[in-house]
Amino acid sequence: MDARGKSPRITSQKRGNAMKKTVIPGTPLCVSAVCLGTAKFGAQTDEKSAHRLLDAFYDGGGRMLDTANVYGRGVDGTNLSERIVGRWLRRGGHSGMIVATKGGHYDFQTPERSRVTRADVFADVEESLRALGVASIDLYWLHRDNPELPAGEIVEFCEELARAGKIRCYGASNWTLPRLKEAQAYAAAHGCAGFCAVSNRFSLAEVPSDGRADAAGLVTTDAAYYRFHRESGFPLVPYSALAFGFFEKLRRAGAAVLNGRLAVENRAGLSEPAWQTLDTPANARRYELLLAIAAETGLTMTDLAVAYHTSQPFTDIPVVAVSDEAQLGELLRAASATLDGRTLDRLDEA
Numbered sequence: 001m002d003a004r005g006k007s008p009r010i011t012s013q014k015r016g017n018a019m020k021k022t023v024i025p026g027t028p029l030c031v032s033a034v035c036l037g038t039a040k041f042g043a044q045t046d047e048k049s050a051h052r053l054l055d056a057f058y059d060g061g062g063r064m065l066d067t068a069n070v071y072g073r074g075v076d077g078t079n080l081s082e083r084i085v086g087r088w089l090r091r092g093g094h095s096g097m098i099v100a101t102k103g104g105h106y107d108f109q110t111p112e113r114s115r116v117t118r119a120d121v122f123a124d125v126e127e128s129l130r131a132l133g134v135a136s137i138d139l140y141w142l143h144r145d146n147p148e149l150p151a152g153e154i155v156e157f158c159e160e161l162a163r164a165g166k167i168r169c170y171g172a173s174n175w176t177l178p179r180l181k182e183a184q185a186y187a188a189a190h191g192c193a194g195f196c197a198v199s200n201r202f203s204l205a206e207v208p209s210d211g212r213a214d215a216a217g218l219v220t221t222d223a224a225y226y227r228f229h230r231e232s233g234f235p236l237v238p239y240s241a242l243a244f245g246f247f248e249k250l251r252r253a254g255a256a257v258l259n260g261r262l263a264v265e266n267r268a269g270l271s272e273p274a275w276q277t278l279d280t281p282a283n284a285r286r287y288e289l290l291l292a293i294a295a296e297t298g299l300t301m302t303d304l305a306v307a308y309h310t311s312q313p314f315t316d317i318p319v320v321a322v323s324d325e326a327q328l329g330e331l332l333r334a335a336s337a338t339l340d341g342r343t344l345d346r347l348d349e350a
Contacts, residue, residue, distance in 0.1 A: 018061040019032045019033055019034070019060060019061030019062060019063070019332065019335045019336070020032070020033040020061075020310070020335065020336070021033070021061075021063065022315060022317070024139075024169070024196055024197060024235055024315060024317075025196075025233065025235060025315060026193075026196055027139075027168075027169045027196045028168070028169075029098050029138060029139060029168070029169060029196075030063070030096070030098070031063055031064035031098045031317060032061055032062045032063040032064050032317075032335070033310045033317065033335045034062070034064075034306060034309075034310070034317065034318050034319075034320055034331060034334075034335045035062075035064040035065065035066050035100070035237060035317050035318065035319045035320070036053070036054070036057045036062055036064070036065050036066065036319075036320065036321070036322070036328075036331075037066045037239065037319045037320055037321035038050070038065060038066060038067045038071065038081045038084070038085055038321070039067075039068070039071045039081065039321055040321050040323065041067070041071065041072065041080065041081040041084045041085065042071070042072035042075050042076075042080030042081050042083075042084055043071075043072060043074065043075055043080075043081075044323065045323065047084050047087070049324075050084050050085075050088070051084075051087075051088050051091075052325065053322065053324075053325065053328055054085070054088045054094075056325055056328055056329075056332075057328060057332075058094055058097060060328075060332040061332070061335075062097075062332070063096050063097055063098055064097070064098045064099075064100065064317065065085060065097060065098070065099050065100065066100050066101075066102075066237075066239075066319045067081045067082050067085050067099070067100070067101045067102075067132075068081065068082070068101055068102035068103070068105065068141075068143060069082060069101065069102060069103045069105065069124045069127060069128050069131075069143075070102070070105040070143065072084075073108070074108075079127060079128065079131050082101060082128055082131035082132055083131045085099065085131075085132060086131045086132040086133045086134075087133075089132060089133055089134070090133050098138045098139065099132060099134070099137065099138050099139075100137075100138060100139035100140070100141060100171075100237070101128050101132065101137055101139075101140060101141070102140070102141040102142070102143040102173055103120075103121050103124030103125060103128060103140065103141075103142070103143060104116040104117075104120060104121045104124060104142045104143050104144055104146075105143040105144060106144065106217070114144065114145075114146040114148065115144075116142055116143075116144055116145060116146035116149070116154060117146065117149070118157040118160075121142065121157065121158075121161075122157070122161070125137065125140065125161060125166050125167065126166075128140075129166065135165070136165050136166060136167060136168055137166065137167045137168065138167075138168050138169065139167075139168065139169050139170070139171060139196070139197075140158075140161070140167040140169070140170045140171070141170070141171045141172070141173040141199055142154065142158070142170070142171075142172055142173060142175075143173050143174065144173070144174050144217045145172070145174060145175045145176070145179055145213070145217075147179065150182075150186075151179055151182040151183035151186055152182075152183070152186035152190070154183065155183050155186050155187050155190075155192050155194060155195075156190075156192070158170040158195075159192050159193065162193065169193070169196045170193075170195060170196065171195050171196050171197040171198060171199060171237070172195045172197075172198050172199070173198070173199040173200065173239075174199075174200060174213060174217055174218055174219040175195075175198060175200070175219060176211060176212060176213060176219055177211065177224060177225050177228055180195065180198055183195055196235065197234070197235035197236065197237050197315070198234065198235070198236055198237070199236070199237045199238065199239060199319070200218075200219045200220060200221050200225065200236070200238060200239075201218055201219065201220045201221060201238060201239060201240045202220070202221035202226070202236060202238035202240075202241065202309075202316075203238065203240055203241050203242055203243040203246075203305065203308075203309075203318075204242075204243065204247065204286060204290075204304070204305050204308045204347065205243035205246045205247065205278050205283050205286070206278075206280050206282040206283050206286070207220045207240075207243075207277055207278070208277070208280065209221075209222040210222075211224060211225070221236065221238065229312075229314045229316075230312070230313055230314060232314075233313075233314045233315070234314065235314065235315035235316075235317070236312075236314065236315070236316045236317075237316075237317045237318075237319060238309065238316065238318055238319065239319045241305075241306075241309055241318030241319055241320055242302070242305045242306070242318070242320055243278060243305075244270060244274055245302070245305075246268075246270070246274075246278050246283070247286070247287055247290055247301040247304075247305060248300065248301035248302050248305070249268040249269050249270060250262065250264060250268050250287055250301075251291070251294075251301050252268075253265065253266070253268040253269065255268060255287065257284045257285075257287065257288050260281050260284055260285075261279070261281065261284055262279055262283065262284045262287065282350070285350040286347060286350045288350075289346060289347060289350045290304055290347075293343065299337055300330070300334070302330050302331070302334045303333070303334040303337040304337070304339070305334070306318060306320070306331065306334035306335060306337060307334065307337035307338055307339045308339065308344070308347060310335065310337075310338065311338045311339040311340070311344060312344070313341070
């Protein structure tokens with residue numbers, strides 16, 4: 001304990017310090033400790049507000065953005081998020097910003113048909129290049145898998161895009177562990193760069209999973225996947241990284257734990273589907289432990305939720321979307337918090 005009686009297990013740099021940077025292993029990409037998600041751009045966040053957020057994120061040391069060809073299509077049928085990001089990039093003055101985008105998402109009118117095909121992905125890449133106004137995409141994610149194709153076939157057309165200079169690096173989003181390993185094995189055997197990282201759902205909050213993609217094609221980092229990352233060091237760039245602010249919303253709502261279950265009014269402001277997913281005994285235990293750690297350190301639930309990612313023994317770059325500058329300020333402050341290995345283990349065991 002320090003002189004104030006607080007635990008030294010968690011530290012936080014002073015507000016205003018440049019955000020920590022890391023190089024994604026096996027790539028030339030130097031990125032910030034957290035990645036700003038832009039899925040709300042054009043939908044909940046108008047362009048002027050989005051550009052203010054992008055400016056503030058950059059000024060705070062943020063050097064990675066996440067967008068997708070599909071983001072914003074529900075608004076006007078176009079890749080609106082990419083276009084908003086692209087118009088911001090064209091203003092200049094943002095050197096060093098790494099932009100990741102995604103393609104191959106299914107068409108909302110025909111979700112049963114995979115678009116992770118050579119033709120569809122190539123078309124999405126060209127559309128993303130035009131929208132972003134760049135000659136090459138820094139990090140290109142396949143937004144889904146196509147289990148009907150051998151993983152090696154998918155790796156090969158990603159390699160083709162890289163050789164053509166359309167993309168610098170590529171990764172897999174919403175791929176199960178067996179499929180990721182299949183792709184890795186193919187890449188190693190055929191001299192391909194292969195996927196540099198995976199982007200699946202992962203946060204401090206437990207999301208029950210059987211290791212397979214759910215009905216929407218989303219893949220959660222379950223215990224086996226988490227163990228794989230810790231043992232192999234393979235990078236993770238998770239979405240839903242704060243689980244909709246779950247633990248902070250519980251705290252603000254004055255949630256309690258009764259008989260091992262969460263007790264709170266109005267689901268702490270969460271939607272019914274989100275609450276049904278997150279209302280588990282494991283999350284009740286973690287909430288109690290987080291309250292104790294927060295009391296020891298004076299850090300917020302957001303600080304702890306972000307630090308859970310940035311303190312992992314493998315590269316874990318959380319993708320976090322914000323609605324306004326106040327939330328962005330919380331995120332920038334949280335990016336400097338760290339947890340030691342003992343605290344990580346306590347949270348994992350809760």
